[in-house]
Amino acid sequence: MELIVLAIKDIFRRKGKSLYLLIAIVIPVAILSTILLTFDNADSSLSTLASKFGFTLIVQPKNIRVDKISQIGVNTQEYIPEGVIADVERIVRETIRNPKDKVITVVRFYQEDDLLIGKAKVSSVVAGIDFKTELEAKPSWKLTSGRWPENDQEAVLGGSYASSRKVSLQDTVTLGGSEFKVAGILQNYNSSEDYMVFAPFAVIQKLYNKSGFVSVINIQNVSLDKDKKMLQTAVAEINKNIPNIMALSPQQFSTMKYALLKKSLKFLMAIVVATIAVSIFSIFNIVTSVLYSRIKEIGLLKSVGASRSQLLTIFLSEYLSIGLMGGLIGYPLGLIMTYLLDSLLLKLGAGIKINILYVLVALLVGVFCSLIASFYPTYRLSKIKITDSFRSQWEG
Amino acid sequence: MSEFIETKGLKKIYHVGGQKVEALKGVDLEIAKGDFVVFMGHSGSGKTTLVSTIGGLTRPTEGTVLIEGNDIWKLNDKQLSHFRNRKIGFMFQSFSLLPTLNVLNNVVMPAIFSTNSERKDTEALKSKAISLLTDLDMKRKVNSFPSELSGGEQRRVAIARALINDPEIILADEPTGELDIRTEREVIDIFCQINKTYQKTLIVVSHSLTWLEKAKTIIVMKDGLIFKDLADPVEAIMEGVCKS
């Protein structure tokens, strides 16, 4: 039998109190893990989003709030005059100074509208695009069924859109009073495009009385992709010379969106610190009361030869194990909370990932709370005089 | 040559709420090896304090406790713990068993605190515990928990534990305090046996007269001092200092 055995037996003897201690540790650990994991998800989902986007530079209307849009470039409120396109292209070419280097410009027009599928009205985002240039810029864009549109009254649906609305090839959907036949259905790319309806650019622009306006201008260019400094120059030049638009690189977009999350980080961390403080306070109280109820036991252990350091070993290993257990339970709880938070609120597309570093953080925080709070009462009681400990029991 | 146990000018002052209580007022005492000493005296006369200063449980305010010539109150916490662990077997009136451990483990318990190499040999330790428990007629209960034992049985387990490290001194503070007379006699008989067969020095505090018959030495305490060494227990009763 070892000292640790005594400790473990005590944990199980005082199940109620141990459980209480465990909860006091699990709560801050779970909250901290949730925050860490959520930030992690935000980080990775934004950077995959940026890399998935496939464009070097985008130009969007100036006054859209980054936090209000789910994906870079996709907004249905503000528009840019078509004249800007030529200006943007000119600045890009001036920046790269290599006439052989190909610059692909892809413009899109977005509109939010109720779509008629049969008799059902479905609120949808409609994208007017030029299929040819779009495919030139994104050769990886694939259909799972059907073909690309061959005339002005054909449309392509995002994969999730088609499956959730149960729309099939050759069905007819009605946009702004005009009928379109579903020519093809896109693969899912885990982006907002999965939920969009795509139709020919000019037709859509006219349909919504927005001739001469676009929602976003995307530029694809290899030189700018390779040279981050040159890209920055291009972005800065466009922003300087063209009013009412905002040029940015997808990378910048992620950083901007992330910055918003970061702003709330301080506040969230304050919450974590507060819960840790509350946790330490409650653990301190529980441990103190438990130890006082164990005074007689402490006296007995000392009388049979337990030294102060051995007593500290017994009690601290008891609280150490509870701290570790708290970390081990708190982390998966944090994972579940992250998942719920994401699927109900944030929609960053979080998956359940085990992050070893965060598991360690969870364990450390659990142990920290438990040991910090229990050290003082344990230390004080290990110094109690043996005869006092017996008397205290006899006297009540 | 000093005595086996010797106290010199032992004083103990407790501070209770700003007030001083002088529990020991300068006790000089000698106890020979193999003695069977019973301390008697009124409640509050300082018996517990004296015995626990001798056992390394209560630090005296003044004076020395010499065991085999060594001043135990000059030891540090670790050394003193080791002293309690190896040299002394304690028995207290009430609480003396850990509720989480069964009888066998309660008996073996002091060994887990011993820094000696002996403790590594758990099997030897266990068989020693079982043989002690067998001597005390407790073999059937090795796997029981303290809550399942009667008062007398709990006392026997405590005795077995006091003996497990083979200490030279057994200190018992009112070990039969709550027991009925029959059980008390049984426990006293066991103590006599321990004294005879194992040659242990026994130091017992008790109010009860039953102990007097068996004791080799009787020490009566009064107001923090040794009242008198009384060879004849009857005399002690006549003096009226023993509570009956």
Ligand SMILES: Nc1ncnc2c1ncn2[C@@H]1O[C@H](COP(=O)(O)OP(=O)(O)O)[C@@H](O)[C@H]1O
């Ligand atoms: N831990 C203590 N704190 C304060 N006073 C104590 C303590 N232990 C004993 N005393 C006081 O010291 C005196 C002697 O007590 P004690 O040694 O327990 O006597 P006895 O065992 O003979 O009853 C009493 O007045 C008691 O109240």
Ligand SMILES: [Mg+2]
């Ligand atoms: Mg007493």
